[in-house]
Amino acid sequence: MPRQIPLKEKLTSENDRLAAQIREQLQQHEIFALNFVSSPGSGKTSLLEKTIAALGNSLEIGLIAGDVQTENDAERLTRAGGRMVRPIVTGGACHLDAKMITRVLSEFNLETLDLLFIENVGNLVCPSSFDLGEDMKVVLISTTEGDDKPLKYPGMFRRSSVMVVNKIDLLGTSDFDLERVKKHARQINADLDILELSCRTGDGLDTWLQWLQRRVRKNRPIVA
Amino acid sequence: MPRQIPLKEKLTSENDRLAAQIREQLQQHEIFALNFVSSPGSGKTSLLEKTIAALGNSLEIGLIAGDVQTENDAERLTRAGGRMVRPIVTGGACHLDAKMITRVLSEFNLETLDLLFIENVGNLVCPSSFDLGEDMKVVLISTTEGDDKPLKYPGMFRRSSVMVVNKIDLLGTSDFDLERVKKHARQINADLDILELSCRTGDGLDTWLQWLQRRVRKNRPIVA
Numbered sequence: 001m002p003r004q005i006p007l008k009e010k011l012t013s014e015n016d017r018l019a020a021q022i023r024e025q026l027q028q029h030e031i032f033a034l035n036f037v038s039s040p041g042s043g044k045t046s047l048l049e050k051t052i053a054a055l056g057n058s059l060e061i062g063l064i065a066g067d068v069q070t071e072n073d074a075e076r077l078t079r080a081g082g083r084m085v086r087p088i089v090t091g092g093a094c095h096l097d098a099k100m101i102t103r104v105l106s107e108f109n110l111e112t113l114d115l116l117f118i119e120n121v122g123n124l125v126c127p128s129s130f131d132l133g134e135d136m137k138v139v140l141i142s143t144t145e146g147d148d149k150p151l152k153y154p155g156m157f158r159r160s161s162v163m164v165v166n167k168i169d170l171l172g173t174s175d176f177d178l179e180r181v182k183k184h185a186r187q188i189n190a191d192l193d194i195l196e197l198s199c200r201t202g203d204g205l206d207t208w209l210q211w212l213q214r215r216v217r218k219n220r221p222i223v224a
Numbered sequence: 225m226p227r228q229i230p231l232k233e234k235l236t237s238e239n240d241r242l243a244a245q246i247r248e249q250l251q252q253h254e255i256f257a258l259n260f261v262s263s264p265g266s267g268k269t270s271l272l273e274k275t276i277a278a279l280g281n282s283l284e285i286g287l288i289a290g291d292v293q294t295e296n297d298a299e300r301l302t303r304a305g306g307r308m309v310r311p312i313v314t315g316g317a318c319h320l321d322a323k324m325i326t327r328v329l330s331e332f333n334l335e336t337l338d339l340l341f342i343e344n345v346g347n348l349v350c351p352s353s354f355d356l357g358e359d360m361k362v363v364l365i366s367t368t369e370g371d372d373k374p375l376k377y378p379g380m381f382r383r384s385s386v387m388v389v390n391k392i393d394l395l396g397t398s399d400f401d402l403e404r405v406k407k408h409a410r411q412i413n414a415d416l417d418i419l420e421l422s423c424r425t426g427d428g429l430d431t432w433l434q435w436l437q438r439r440v441r442k443n444r445p446i447v448a
Contacts, residue, residue: 070375092379123347124346144391151296152293153292169397
């Protein structure tokens, strides 16, 4: 008789199988894919709005906006100039999974896409356990959330490649310490790239856009 | 043959059974219990610190501080003067459940307790589905998170009795609109009590403390 596989293990391995398929498909088309994760209200949608506005004319950007309820984020991204935006309303689920991504990915023209941005549900816990086939997870943290978050939600910071500290214009309005948050984040994940910016004032956005363009170039080797 | 009960249904009904036991136990001892929920960094621990400092001498307050990792919040609450603080480290789980509460509740002296504060994991999604036997859920939202949160995470606002808008000292630093967040919250839950305050400056804290004291009195009928 075959071993009984626990439900959670079964769900994760099914997700991993689908995520691997997505990753292969994206790599075949040289599409660089990022999965944006954070607490609610850290500024994921704002960062994507700014990024679309800056790069939307030179790069083809596909956007998947996940939310528990409402299509507000997808509408904001479309208003910001996003040409290919697909909402996923999870209807209560606390994270996106690879099955949801597979379902909407068929609506994109992968031949022309340079970048795929996936905006996950605002939640610092659950989305960390679900691979969506992305190249990297980008975790946002805002300066109004407290600098202890990497220690308190280590899973997310361990599985992310980049940490974006948003709302640096509000530094000084609380006891949030930029050096302390970096120290805490690197304690959890020594390899983390760290960027600081303010979507509101635009400070630091250039560095983010350069980081992104460099990654796109690396992902798409120049054909002689 | 008995009907096969799906796993999720089984877990919820087991949780509800334990929550009902906790509720009965707390009511027998006339203990008013609140379950604090919010995004990470909205100020749950700060509000509890201020509340302990203000009422800790006149009321016996029990505190349960839930966290994915670290006992930081429990330590902060003890430093703030909390005499009976118990941490629950969920070790990855995204919410507290009634089983965890049952386990630590036996460490409290229920005979002397007036109030029980449960600080849930910072997460606007999952904790909404788990009754902990509390009298009410208090949902915090900070003015730096965006005023669309009640619409985007409706489950939590529907199941809460009170919404505390924290960080009102930072109004004006973003496009967060106090009237809009109230309108959105009442769209989801018309009966929601709404309080506005700043843990940092102390503005509005009096109203919160009065609200709390009134509830404790109501909960503990005067014996002639």
